[in-house]
Amino acid sequence: MAAKVENVDMATPLLVQPADEGDRPESPSRAKPHVHQKPLTLWPLVMLVFFEVSGGPFGTEDGVRAGGPLLTLLGFLILPLVWSVPEALITAELSTAFPENSGYVAWVTAAFGPFWGFQEGLWSWLSGVTDNSLYPVMLAANLSLFFPVLNEPGWERGLFLAGMSMLLSYMNWRGLTVVGHSLLASGVIILVPFFLMAFLAAPHIKPSNWLEVDWDTVNWHAWINVMFWNLNYWDSVSTLAGEVRDPSRTFPRAMLLAVALVVLMYLMPALTALGVAPPNSGTDAWELGYYGKVAEQVGGKWLAVWVLAAAAFSQVGQFQAEMASDSFQLQGMAERGFLPLALANRSVHGTPTLGIILSSLGVLLLTTLSFVQIVELLNAIYCLAELLEFAAFIWLRYDQPDLHRPYKIPLPTWACILMLTPATMLLLYVLLMPFYMRSWPTIIATVSAVILGVFMYPSLQYAKKHKWATFNEFHFGAESILGPATDMAPSWPENHIGVVGASCMPSESEGEEEEGGDEHCHLVKGNSLDAEQGTRRNVYKGPSLDVPRLGSRVSK
Numbered sequence: 001m002a003a004k005v006e007n008v009d010m011a012t013p014l015l016v017q018p019a020d021e022g023d024r025p026e027s028p029s030r031a032k033p034h035v036h037q038k039p040l041t042l043w044p045l046v047m048l049v050f051f052e053v054s055g056g057p058f059g060t061e062d063g064v065r066a067g068g069p070l071l072t073l074l075g076f077l078i079l080p081l082v083w084s085v086p087e088a089l090i091t092a093e094l095s096t097a098f099p100e101n102s103g104y105v106a107w108v109t110a111a112f113g114p115f116w117g118f119q120e121g122l123w124s125w126l127s128g129v130t131d132n133s134l135y136p137v138m139l140a141a142n143l144s145l146f147f148p149v150l151n152e153p154g155w156e157r158g159l160f161l162a163g164m165s166m167l168l169s170y171m172n173w174r175g176l177t178v179v180g181h182s183l184l185a186s187g188v189i190i191l192v193p194f195f196l197m198a199f200l201a202a203p204h205i206k207p208s209n210w211l212e213v214d215w216d217t218v219n220w221h222a223w224i225n226v227m228f229w230n231l232n233y234w235d236s237v238s239t240l241a242g243e244v245r246d247p248s249r250t251f252p253r254a255m256l257l258a259v260a261l262v263v264l265m266y267l268m269p270a271l272t273a274l275g276v277a278p279p280n281s282g283t284d285a286w287e288l289g290y291y292g293k294v295a296e297q298v299g300g301k302w303l304a305v306w307v308l309a310a311a312a313f314s315q316v317g318q319f320q321a322e323m324a325s326d327s328f329q330l331q332g333m334a335e336r337g338f339l340p341l342a343l344a345n346r347s348v349h350g351t352p353t354l355g356i357i358l359s360s361l362g363v364l365l366l367t368t369l370s371f372v373q374i375v376e377l378l379n380a381i382y383c384l385a386e387l388l389e390f391a392a393f394i395w396l397r398y399d400q401p402d403l404h405r406p407y408k409i410p411l412p413t414w415a416c417i418l419m420l421t422p423a424t425m426l427l428l429y430v431l432l433m434p435f436y437m438r439s440w441p442t443i444i445a446t447v448s449a450v451i452l453g454v455f456m457y458p459s460l461q462y463a464k465k466h467k468w469a470t471f472n473e474f475h476f477g478a479e480s481i482l483g484p485a486t487d488m489a490p491s492w493p494e495n496h497i498g499v500v501g502a503s504c505m506p507s508e509s510e511g512e513e514e515e516g517g518d519e520h521c522h523l524v525k526g527n528s529l530d531a532e533q534g535t536r537r538n539v540y541k542g543p544s545l546d547v548p549r550l551g552s553r554v555s556k
Helices: 042-053 061-097 104-112 114-132 134-143 155-173 176-204 207-211 220-230 234-243 247-275 290-299 301-335 353-366 371-399 413-436 440-465
Strands: 004-008 502-506 519-524
Touching (some): 042 301, 061 371, 061 413, 114 440, 134 371, 155 353, 176 247, 220 413, 234 247, 234 301, 247 290, 371 413
Antiparallel strands (some): 502 519
């Protein structure tokens, strides 16, 4: 028997949460299922954002080396307003409108269709994996103060990088609850020594040091790249939106707290370290591990060891946060039918096993590069994805003004365009500068990412058509973006039922059928389901019709 469908008068697209256990009608022949409790609450989400973007001041050293004290401090005061705040606001608005694990892929698909949604997902995943390859390299550089062999090419360094990557990937596989709470503990370990360092250094700080700059030696390209890298990836947490409890309230608050925490954790250590340096001492000493030397200068060996331990926790936390975003993005794209369905399967811990394995392999391939090489590579590809996200945000404001947005930036569309103009200019600069400077590794990587996406999308569609792999048979158009309603893992039987467009529950009045029983589906007005193929398509504007839930048998 076909399922019953009702029109529900609400904005589209809208995430329909699974009914509470007390409100869900029970089928007499079916036991009440367990509803999965989403693992991310406010403070674990704040720390995930913090570690996605920053993780502490480690990595800012090359910015000071390239631009000097004044430019570095101005950068951490101005760039958050020009870049971080707009990106965080967009992430808050669109993550609450599309609270699912495909994140920015859903935004771009809603605006421009699945081809561009796939490009967004590919470019973001490539830049994310490239970014994640930095953290084992940075960890090795900090630990080299105790183990110098880690800073020299050889099998010892390679074994450390590979082993650390696999160990951290295993921790990520154990679940977001473990990751979130471990990041909270890591955050405390990172914050405390820098507060102590600032307190102990306060009597010795010379504010005149902050104003030093040698305009003739400023390396503008390196400075902008390092500063940009230290303040990007606010959007990465959108790929965990499907794991957040009460996203409409949690996301905006988490983004606001994270912006304040990131700016604090860049400015306070930089002001301290620059303030206690000898006047006109230059910036040649600024390299990875420099904050440990400052800590030893103002507090002694014990504080230096604590800062170096904080650096290790920072790199571990950043790896964990980025790995979670990258792997859950692949899982969300598989749910939407972009990638083979195997990538949507979850482990017993609720984590995407294959997504973690693929992301880990990408990290291992890139750990042989240097810090600056990796930063330049990932920045250019990341800019492509960000430009698409900005365009999608503006287009959705224009084309779908009635889209349900639990949080909405309190600005009209024209003001949002003005807000994004400086950030867009920054993106274009970072993207085009390698071409101007003929930085061939970055040029080749960026062009290859574009070519790969152009060929990979139709290739996957061809594989889907010829059934070379199992894909989610869910289709959508640019006019309406809907999520799949299939159960992706036995361990979380209810987690994928409350999704965009329709919610299905067992009918109270009718018995169970051969293939799992009748389903009573509520069709959100403005969306559609194709009764012949069991898929949602474009915008449905007609009367109620009988359609099956995805995954159930279609009655002829």
